[in-house]
Amino acid sequence: MKPAIVITGASTGIGLETARLLVESGYRVFGTVRGPEDAARLVSLGADPLIVDVTNADTIESAARRVAKILQDLPLIALVNNAGVPAAGPVELADLREMRAAFEVNVFGTIAVTQSFLPLLRRSRGRILNVSSIAGRFVCPMLGPYAASKHALEALSDALRRELRPAGVDVVVIEPGPVRTPIWDKVAAIDSTRFSGTPYEHSVRNVQRAAVRSGRTGLPAERVAEAILHAITMRRPPARIPVVRSRLAFFMLRHLPVRWADRKAGLGSERRPTLQPADRPGRITPGLTARLTSGW
Secondary structure: OOOEEEEOOOOOHHHHHHHHHHHHOOOEEEEEEOOHHHHHHHHHHOOEEEEOOOOOHHHHHHHHHHHHHHHOOOOEEEEEEOOOOOOOOOHHHOOHHHHHHHHHHHHHHHHHHHHHHHHHHHHHOOEEEEEOOHHHOOOOOOOHHHHHHHHHHHHHHHHHHHHHHHHOOEEEEEEEOOEEOOHHHHHHOOOOHHHOOOOOHHHHHHHHHHHHHHHHOOEEHHHHHHHHHHHHHOOOOOOEEEEOOOHHHHHHHHOOOHHHHHHHOOOOOOOOOOOOOOOOOOOOOHHHHHHHHOOO
16 A cells, blocks of 8 residues: 555645645545535545544544554555634734634644644654744734744744654644635635724735735645655655745845844834835835735
């Protein structure tokens, strides 16, 4: 039997394209989905669907038992934690229920899945691949809730990699920039009218439009799938693999002086010599956000 890999969030986008590529590369793929229509899509690719809600421990444990029963003594060589949801808005006015819901999927769901599949990965000395984001390394305003969840995922990945090193289980973080996936439809559907009449009214709307535009013109999901395959197959993968248009631009963004980055993001002091005349303190324009993200 072929070596096996489990992928969460395999219904669409990065997860689905990764499942497709891994099946084509000769692996047996188990992909988690939420419903029968998505399960049928995976079956058509030659993958095995697992009906899982990553916020529901019972469904996760049931999936882990099923995979163990199917594989028996055969190895599970990788777990790809890809399931994730967006979250946006100014931290000052963040809906804590929505923020907790994002953390439940992006952080605690990843931990729960990892805990359930780790016995199989320990046995095979396999790899855990956590799909984070460039937002886990650089934070744009109005994306604080999402970036916070990805920063948490980055920290947990570092802890896991160091804790599991004696067991021979490696942990690699995949950091995509804007990627053309259906997640941007969810971002576009976020209701920004609740911020009307607040100091963030224009900023939220402008960042939302710019983020959606950047995502819909972003890299194809296949690029991220290829990075994931590379992380699985290479002998010694790096701890982090950014998937961006320009690694140089990403490097520069991560190494900007913090106060300078604050000004570029539109939330610095009144000294803003690099801004366009139309930009005003306390307000973020689409052009500014595009300049920040175009190199990713």
